[in-house]
Amino acid sequence: MNAFAHELRLLARDGRVAVLALAMLALLAATLATAFAARERRDAERALAEAQVRAQWDTQGDKHPHRGAHFGLYALRPEPALAAFDPGLLPYTGQALWLEPHRRNLSRHAPAADEPPATRFGRLTPAFALAALLPLLVIACAFQAVSGEREQGTLRATLALGLPPRRWLAAKFLAVMGAVLAVVLAGVAGALLPGLAQGTGGSAAVTLAPGRVAGLALGALLYLGGFAALALAVSARARQSRAALALLLGLWLASVFVVPRLAAAAAQALVPVPTAQAFRDAIARDHEQGLGGDGTLAERGARFDRALLARHGVSRLEDLPLGASAARRLARDAYADRVHALHFDRLWALHRRQEQLLRLAALASPTMAMGALSMAMAGTDLAHQHHFEDAAEHYRREVNTAIDRWDMAHTQGLRSFEERYAGDALWRSVPRWRYAAPGASFAWREAGVPLALLAAWAMAGVLLLMRAARRLRP
Amino acid sequence: MSAPPPSMQAFAWTCRAELARLCRQRADVLVLAALALALLGSAVLGGLRARDFRAEAGARHADAMHAQAQAQAQARARSRSADAAAAGSPQAALATYQFARACAVPAQPQAPGGLSLGTTAHTLLGATARPTVDSRHTDAQRDEALGHPLLAELGTPDFALVVALLLPLALLAGAGAQVQSARADGLWRLMAASSQRAWHWPVAAIGLRWLAVLAIAVLASALAFALDPGSDTRSFLRWLMCLLAYALWWGLATALLALPRISPAAATLSGLGLWLAVLFAVPALLQARADARDPMPSRLAMLIALREAQQSAEQSADSLMARWYAAHPATPRPAEPPGWPRSFMPRYAAQETQVRPLLRDFDIARARRHADLQAWWPLAPGAALLMAADHLAGADARQQLDFQHRVDAYDDAWRAFFLPRIMGAQPLREADFDSLPGWPAPR
Numbered sequence: 001m002n003a004f005a006h007e008l009r010l011l012a013r014d015g016r017v018a019v020l021a022l023a024m025l026a027l028l029a030a031t032l033a034t035a036f037a038a039r040e041r042r043d044a045e046r047a048l049a050e051a052q053v054r055a056q057w058d059t060q061g062d063k064h065p066h067r068g069a070h071f072g073l074y075a076l077r078p079e080p081a082l083a084a085f086d087p088g089l090l091p092y093t094g095q096a097l098w099l100e101p102h103r104r105n106l107s108r109h110a111p112a113a114d115e116p117p118a119t120r121f122g123r124l125t126p127a128f129a130l131a132a133l134l135p136l137l138v139i140a141c142a143f144q145a146v147s148g149e150r151e152q153g154t155l156r157a158t159l160a161l162g163l164p165p166r167r168w169l170a171a172k173f174l175a176v177m178g179a180v181l182a183v184v185l186a187g188v189a190g191a192l193l194p195g196l197a198q199g200t201g202g203s204a205a206v207t208l209a210p211g212r213v214a215g216l217a218l219g220a221l222l223y224l225g226g227f228a229a230l231a232l233a234v235s236a237r238a239r240q241s242r243a244a245l246a247l248l249l250g251l252w253l254a255s256v257f258v259v260p261r262l263a264a265a266a267a268q269a270l271v272p273v274p275t276a277q278a279f280r281d282a283i284a285r286d287h288e289q290g291l292g293g294d295g296t297l298a299e300r301g302a303r304f305d306r307a308l309l310a311r312h313g314v315s316r317l318e319d320l321p322l323g324a325s326a327a328r329r330l331a332r333d334a335y336a337d338r339v340h341a342l343h344f345d346r347l348w349a350l351h352r353r354q355e356q357l358l359r360l361a362a363l364a365s366p367t368m369a370m371g372a373l374s375m376a377m378a379g380t381d382l383a384h385q386h387h388f389e390d391a392a393e394h395y396r397r398e399v400n401t402a403i404d405r406w407d408m409a410h411t412q413g414l415r416s417f418e419e420r421y422a423g424d425a426l427w428r429s430v431p432r433w434r435y436a437a438p439g440a441s442f443a444w445r446e447a448g449v450p451l452a453l454l455a456a457w458a459m460a461g462v463l464l465l466m467r468a469a470r471r472l473r474p
Numbered sequence: 475m476s477a478p479p480p481s482m483q484a485f486a487w488t489c490r491a492e493l494a495r496l497c498r499q500r501a502d503v504l505v506l507a508a509l510a511l512a513l514l515g516s517a518v519l520g521g522l523r524a525r526d527f528r529a530e531a532g533a534r535h536a537d538a539m540h541a542q543a544q545a546q547a548q549a550r551a552r553s554r555s556a557d558a559a560a561a562g563s564p565q566a567a568l569a570t571y572q573f574a575r576a577c578a579v580p581a582q583p584q585a586p587g588g589l590s591l592g593t594t595a596h597t598l599l600g601a602t603a604r605p606t607v608d609s610r611h612t613d614a615q616r617d618e619a620l621g622h623p624l625l626a627e628l629g630t631p632d633f634a635l636v637v638a639l640l641l642p643l644a645l646l647a648g649a650g651a652q653v654q655s656a657r658a659d660g661l662w663r664l665m666a667a668s669s670q671r672a673w674h675w676p677v678a679a680i681g682l683r684w685l686a687v688l689a690i691a692v693l694a695s696a697l698a699f700a701l702d703p704g705s706d707t708r709s710f711l712r713w714l715m716c717l718l719a720y721a722l723w724w725g726l727a728t729a730l731l732a733l734p735r736i737s738p739a740a741a742t743l744s745g746l747g748l749w750l751a752v753l754f755a756v757p758a759l760l761q762a763r764a765d766a767r768d769p770m771p772s773r774l775a776m777l778i779a780l781r782e783a784q785q786s787a788e789q790s791a792d793s794l795m796a797r798w799y800a801a802h803p804a805t806p807r808p809a810e811p812p813g814w815p816r817s818f819m820p821r822y823a824a825q826e827t828q829v830r831p832l833l834r835d836f837d838i839a840r841a842r843r844h845a846d847l848q849a850w851w852p853l854a855p856g857a858a859l860l861m862a863a864d865h866l867a868g869a870d871a872r873q874q875l876d877f878q879h880r881v882d883a884y885d886d887a888w889r890a891f892f893l894p895r896i897m898g899a900q901p902l903r904e905a906d907f908d909s910l911p912g913w914p915a916p917r
Contacts, residue, residue, distance in 0.1 A: 049774035056781050092623035109773040113598050118757030118857035120635055242738045264628035273620050351622045
């Protein structure tokens, strides 16, 4: 305990560390506070837009029901509370998903398109501060913790006192972690306190998603702990502090900037995805020609018509006791939904394979593992996006099926598309879009592999530190 | 010829000695080798991506031209066959409509000579637009990004981005660290004592390393441009000017960081702090300033306005159609109100005139913010370098705005060509294909 207190005092007296710690604290508090405030503004805007979209749908007036369906609805994904901490993929996944008949869309209007070129360096978010900048504070605290004493000659005296090297290094490790955690906690407190009383801002995130916050905290502890252990191990082995610093900064650069981008390039090259044109052409082709012996669109349509006429004992579509066009649409769209599901599942399988390659690369970059965990806990990774898009697709089918069934039940035979026999009562009868984001257990499942990688990283750091303690020489 | 002044000769000797020292210093060699590896690798990727980008654009253009040629051949065959759709018939209107909705040659930007510097901006903003007689911004939207979003964020960084990130690090790690280390080891004092001027050695140390880093960046740039078949000398020279300015900025920063009497570790951390501040913090602050003073329009508000335009056009479809025929007396009006697609055409045209300004607002705001950010280039040289690279690649905000204006004009010409033919239910004749509005083939 005395050794720990002594090391903590040494750190506090180091002007460099104090300056860096204050800068990091200010940065964390500022990015957290502004991010949570911005997220609340965006959420309010989204809620208003959702209400307006629905109001526009409800008051379409008299139209042919299928034309009303084509007016469409938008599914707007609510931003998770912790998206302010880590916006993850939200800038790239689009804000709005258009729900229309016959076709499944992807989200559009990605915010990244409106950002200036400098964001390509990296977004200055709280997650970036944690994953990219806090390790620098750790390195600054630790790089000359042992090598500096060796250079000054005090290491020999310390070892001569009989203090076991392992305990001494453990005290340094705890002091470094204590200093960094103090900065983090102060920064987080500074950002959350203003909203704590109202239950807004970041404090809302803590209260609404304690499981996810706990996951983030655990990941951050393992991540920073690994860096602290590694930095102390390098310092213990290096003859000169500047050599230790150079090596640690090189490892930091590789982990934060080089490996992630090389891994992304490799994933793109090894698992290419089709172009949008090829993707849509393939869907159109399978819908037109049919899947595995189902026959072409025309053949399927003719079969359906024959079956429908036979079921109702009539010989012409005009004589059917139900809306023939609506019945045909239901059958055609059901098939189209199958074709879309097949192709989208294939696309998402390609995304998962790309993610697996990125996870492999996280073995060489703990920052990638921390980023994956952070996005999973914040609800801004691809798994959460797919959960939303699946829910939106389910809703899209529900809406269009409801409208076509109404049309089928309220008309007979063939009706012209110019007729306007549906009104606001139909539009209002369509259930409202409600999206329930997955719970913390979903996030923990997605974060399982990154968490394991971070635990391995922390363990590796501690093992290196223990080995350095065994071989410590003045 | 007169002999150089003694001070110049002494400086030259100092430079030669420092060059020999540089070649023997493992740390210097490692830094320069790592920089060369990264920049040359990135240059190769950048050049090849530019090549692929141009090839894909060319293929899209060729496919569209082929489709038009096929449609022309089919129109020729139909006009000679017995079951050719008669002028004025719904079938004729439908056939003309189906060609008009999907067979336009795509509008693609003419990527200038600097495309090897980066293609990200083209990808983010969408490099292709296809005019149609449908509503391009609503029902007929086909601009989707299918890639994993995380790869879009990380992605293979553009060559210009890699230069912007690594060049300063190489200078700070090489030149900056060396000078402070030499001071800490007492080498600077020794050099100063044995040189004619005290400044000879630090200037030689920083200057030579600066030249080495710049030479690697220039060589890598030449490789990137050489691999791009569409590159040109003018773009290359303009890029070199930008590169020189960027390297000078960081060279000056490195020299200023070498002045204070601080430990090598403190100097390294200060240099890293400056790098982080200039490349990350300052652009973030400038963006926050721009968001506060000149925020981008709201995409969600745009969606609401777009749907209002859709609904309004649909409610007025009949009157819009009547007005269209009244304004185009040369087009024969059918006896009965026509159905789809003719009933939709004037509505879509009216919708486009309302929707287009909403979308242009984004391009205009982007161009305005871009111009504002450019004024701050001394504080954010990294962002300025990326903006210059985007400009040379033909994808900066101003060029995007100009491209969108040209696409709108192309869209208008396409619609003006086909609407009378669809509304008049005229089948496409062979001669029509020779006067189709077109778009030049990409380079």
